[in-house]
Amino acid sequence: MRLSEIFKLVWLNLSQNKSKVFLTSTGIIVGAATIMLVIAIGTGGKMEVAEQFKNLNAGAIDISYEYTDTGSSGFGGGFPGGNMGGGFPGGNMRGGFPGDRGGSSEGFPGSEEQTNTEKIVLSVSDMEELETFVPGIANTTISYTTKADVDGGELEETTNYTIAGVKSNYAEISNLELAIGDFLTGENDEYKEKSCVLGYSAAKEIFGSMIDAYDALVYIDNRPYVVAGVLSEMGTVASGISPDDAIFIPYETGIKYLTGSDISPSITLVAEEVNEVDQIITYVQEVMAESYPNAEFTITDAGSKMEAASKSNETLTLLLIAMAVIVFIVGGIGIMNVLFVSVKERTNEIGILKAIGCSQKDILLEFLFEASCISLIGAVLGVLVSLGITPIIESFSVRVELSLWGGLLSLAFGVLTGTIFGFYPAYKASVLIPVVALNHE
Numbered sequence: 001m002r003l004s005e006i007f008k009l010v011w012l013n014l015s016q017n018k019s020k021v022f023l024t025s026t027g028i029i030v031g032a033a034t035i036m037l038v039i040a041i042g043t044g045g046k047m048e049v050a051e052q053f054k055n056l057n058a059g060a061i062d063i064s065y066e067y068t069d070t071g072s073s074g075f076g077g078g079f080p081g082g083n084m085g086g087g088f089p090g091g092n093m094r095g096g097f098p099g100d101r102g103g104s105s106e107g108f109p110g111s112e113e114q115t116n117t118e119k120i121v122l123s124v125s126d127m128e129e130l131e132t133f134v135p136g137i138a139n140t141t142i143s144y145t146t147k148a149d150v151d152g153g154e155l156e157e158t159t160n161y162t163i164a165g166v167k168s169n170y171a172e173i174s175n176l177e178l179a180i181g182d183f184l185t186g187e188n189d190e191y192k193e194k195s196c197v198l199g200y201s202a203a204k205e206i207f208g209s210m211i212d213a214y215d216a217l218v219y220i221d222n223r224p225y226v227v228a229g230v231l232s233e234m235g236t237v238a239s240g241i242s243p244d245d246a247i248f249i250p251y252e253t254g255i256k257y258l259t260g261s262d263i264s265p266s267i268t269l270v271a272e273e274v275n276e277v278d279q280i281i282t283y284v285q286e287v288m289a290e291s292y293p294n295a296e297f298t299i300t301d302a303g304s305k306m307e308a309a310s311k312s313n314e315t316l317t318l319l320l321i322a323m324a325v326i327v328f329i330v331g332g333i334g335i336m337n338v339l340f341v342s343v344k345e346r347t348n349e350i351g352i353l354k355a356i357g358c359s360q361k362d363i364l365l366e367f368l369f370e371a372s373c374i375s376l377i378g379a380v381l382g383v384l385v386s387l388g389i390t391p392i393i394e395s396f397s398v399r400v401e402l403s404l405w406g407g408l409l410s411l412a413f414g415v416l417t418g419t420i421f422g423f424y425p426a427y428k429a430s431v432l433i434p435v436v437a438l439n440h441e
Contacts, residue, residue: 006362010369024338025378027331028417032382032410034324037393039406040386041320044399045313059138059271060173060302061281063130063288065120065264065295120295122265124251129291130269134283138272141167142251144265148258150247152218153207161202162246163220165254165263171197173270176243180214181229188228189250194257196225200233201244218247223257225249277301328413331378332421335371339425343367347432354434364430371422372415379414383407 014021127142143166149158171183179200188195198213207213210230217224234243271277281299288297350363390400
């Protein structure tokens with residue numbers, strides 16, 4: 001029998017049993033949709049991680065101190081969430097007055113007897129000390145954040161914004177890009193000048209556009225600041241905080257006009273080699289223990305954050321893949337069962353085909369093509385279903401990145417599943433003895 005004749009028989013059988021074909025392919029529909037969405041969600045997750053950490057330097061190490069007072073109400077103001085990661089190494093605002101660096105007290109950092117009862121404020125001198133005594137450091141900076149009322153531009157009323165006090169090299173270390181203008185300079189910091197750089201969203205909210213914001217005046221805590229530049233759009237970062245919504249001012253300017261000594265800065269170091277980060281953290285701990293014998297500092301590195309986020313995304317992807325495989329197996333078993341029933345129902349037809357000269361190969365191909373076609377129909381419908389439910393998934397704040405490659409892979413998996421699970425029923429049909437098949441009732 002010619003291949004075209006086999007396809008005609010397949011088409012005839014499928015077209016006469018449309019409802020059975022649809023019900024048989026239900027498992028494949030779900031499997032194909034799952035495969036496509038697994039790839040789309042996995043790709044979206046990777047892109048989300050990349051965007052969240054795009055302003056983190058892989059070799060960056062953040063050092064911060066959180067004051068806890070167990071004996072009194074203490075100072076609890078500041079930015080919720082502690083170290084903000086991403087574009088703000090200095091997110092934690094708790095802290096206050098410098099502690100006694102030379103004092104000696106019993107106990108070890110983190111022991112039951114040890115509590116952070118002294119308010120320690122990391123300083124520029126601490127940063128310089130680390131830069132001097134810790135080998136393998138490429139760059140260092142120090143920063144903090146606070147909240148302040150902002151007015152000016154198109155704002156109809158005073159609005160509270162995150163204000164970040166930073167050094168001139170902060171943009172380089174945090175991978176911030178300027179859309180217009182320049183970042184803060186060392187002179188701005190040295191002379192405590194009232195200059196600022198606006199985040200992308202902050203510039204649009206206050207002035208309406210980046211062009212209008214550049215070189216304009218914005219009032220922070222009722223003092224005028226000249227907008228030296230506007231950042232490019234960065235998007236959300238790991239902690240949910242974005243440089244887009246912040247205003248950056250010189251480090252010393254912020255201390256003079258906004259915060260005084262009531263801050264808790266974060267020192268950020270950048271390792272020359274990413275694979276030496278762990279060793280550098282050990283050196284940092286030793287240097288900080290010398291300076292503050294009884295203080296416990298929070299030391300985190302960007303590489304670990306990125307790795308943890310990537311592993312979480314990979315774990316989710318693997319779980320979804322496992323679910324898709326299970327669905328495909330169930331769908332394949334459904335096809336196998338239906339084909340066995342079909343072989344049983346069409347035994348006389350198989351006997352007639354063999355009696356008029358159809359070979360065992362012809363019968364095998366006919367039933368195998370039927371299984372593959374059912375799978376292909378299911379896979380196509382599955383891809384369409386995934387396209388239809390994508391907006392629903394995205395409404396739950398899940399990033400979905402559909403791709404042509406994902407669709408083709410779904411189709412391939414669908415056809416492969418039908419072919420594999422349809423082979424045995426097709427083989428059983430092909431080896432039927434013509435006389436027995438013709439006499440079957």
